[in-house]
Amino acid sequence: MEISETRITLMEKPNSRLRAYASITFDNNFVVKDLRVIEGRSGLFVAMPSRRLQKPCPKCMTKNPLRAKFCSQCGAALEVAVIPQGEGTSSSEHRDLAHPITTEFRNYLQKIVLDAYEKEKANPTPKAKSTSKESPAPKESPAPKEESIEK
16 A cells, blocks of 8 residues: 555644644545644654544433533533543543554654655645635615605
8 A cells, every 4th residue: 555645734833733734645545634743752743633532421412522520511410431541641532543553554654744744844835725706795785765754
């Protein structure tokens, strides 16, 4: 399986470790979006797309974050959830949607994405302007005439 295309969207948020989002295409047939390029303690790394784990409220069945004490919909008290894998770290509240199985493929994927990130950072592509045509502002209709009512 080869990575046939890599797209990088640079992020410029102050006080954030997030440097870019990436989308990769495998064999011109399958796309994985929302990979993140993050500045870690020992340099850049690629984080896989993930979602936050949630639990349903027993009263109204609305999904709530694992650490929530009360339902965001009905306000009912929620049981303290046992957070899987880890000791209460924020990473244990998220689950990868897609990830490499082998270390060899993870290293390959990370190298391709980080190389594309460095290339994009050195020569940023101009942001695409919206191609939708703006409709002209509606013409103002004349104010209704006030008619005097005679009695």
